[in-house]
Amino acid sequence: MTLTTDLIAQLTATLVPVAGAGAGAEAARIVEAAKTARPDAFAELAASWAQRRAEGVPLGQILGRQRFLGVDLVVGNNVLAPREETEILGREALAFLRERDSKHPGRELRIIDMGCGSGNLACALAVAMPRLKVWASDISTDCAESTRANVARLSLQDRVQVFAGDLFAPLADLGLAKSIDMVVMNPPYIPSISLEKGRAELLRHEPREAFDGGPYGISVLGRLVEESPPFLKEGGALLFEFGLAQERMIKAVVARKGYYTRSRMASDSQGQPRVMVLQQ
Numbered sequence: 001m002t003l004t005t006d007l008i009a010q011l012t013a014t015l016v017p018v019a020g021a022g023a024g025a026e027a028a029r030i031v032e033a034a035k036t037a038r039p040d041a042f043a044e045l046a047a048s049w050a051q052r053r054a055e056g057v058p059l060g061q062i063l064g065r066q067r068f069l070g071v072d073l074v075v076g077n078n079v080l081a082p083r084e085e086t087e088i089l090g091r092e093a094l095a096f097l098r099e100r101d102s103k104h105p106g107r108e109l110r111i112i113d114m115g116c117g118s119g120n121l122a123c124a125l126a127v128a129m130p131r132l133k134v135w136a137s138d139i140s141t142d143c144a145e146s147t148r149a150n151v152a153r154l155s156l157q158d159r160v161q162v163f164a165g166d167l168f169a170p171l172a173d174l175g176l177a178k179s180i181d182m183v184v185m186n187p188p189y190i191p192s193i194s195l196e197k198g199r200a201e202l203l204r205h206e207p208r209e210a211f212d213g214g215p216y217g218i219s220v221l222g223r224l225v226e227e228s229p230p231f232l233k234e235g236g237a238l239l240f241e242f243g244l245a246q247e248r249m250i251k252a253v254v255a256r257k258g259y260y261t262r263s264r265m266a267s268d269s270q271g272q273p274r275v276m277v278l279q280q
Ligand SMILES: C[S@@+](CC[C@H](N)C(=O)[O-])C[C@H]1O[C@@H](n2cnc3c(N)ncnc32)[C@H](O)[C@@H]1O
Pocket: 080, 081, 082, 083, 086, 114, 115, 116, 117, 118, 119, 120, 121, 137, 138, 139, 140, 143, 165, 166, 167, 168, 186, 187, 188, 209, 210, 211, 220
């Protein structure tokens, strides 16, 4: 008990520079996971994991697991470890689906999780909504594989199908036109130049496709806004995450395309807008 408490305190100090206020929680997760992996030598293992974390490796990559909206996920190689901030998008998606469910009780709800990564949104939403049907897709075959692994672990195969390809291309011939209640995506939104310079460390541990949003950070987002409407039912919605301080650019893209009648943004705990909710 004391060894564990002391170890968590010691690792917390190591993790503060990378994890800030979340250092204590990360240290506790590391120690818990190390105890499970190697009960006889967990302190050494936990210290080596904390050292990698201090070098900037995401915790989900080190442990090979990450919790997202209460769902435990395996995170494969070359796959983004889901970030806590993406839970804002997940909660907004869930609120939209619950509202839609209450308006049309008993009706099947259908969503597309675009750029599914580890399958965090697809799986968490399917677990929370027992009648939900999900079409998940990613340009990366590693991500599609990682999502399939999580779908199988959570026994969601009969409700979550997984595809690989560029945006909506793999879904084009599935007869989904005007049948989808919600498209959700956490797209890559970091400008390419930032990845070459200030934020190059991101590419040391996770794939470029997860981050690179083109010259202004909105290349994939712009296509998403344009290509979602043919899939959406009346009253259907497109929800997506965007980067800090990108809200003006996003509003301009949405206004230019003009496909949606209602729009609003959701913010993080610091009041920074991070999620766009667009409705037809
Ligand atoms: C920021 S990550 C999000 C992953 C996961 N949904 C999450 O929330 O952690 C963006 C994902 O979009 C995928 N992606 C990037 N460009 C894409 C495209 N043109 N078509 C489909 N997926 C794409 C990436 O491979 C990556 O998995």
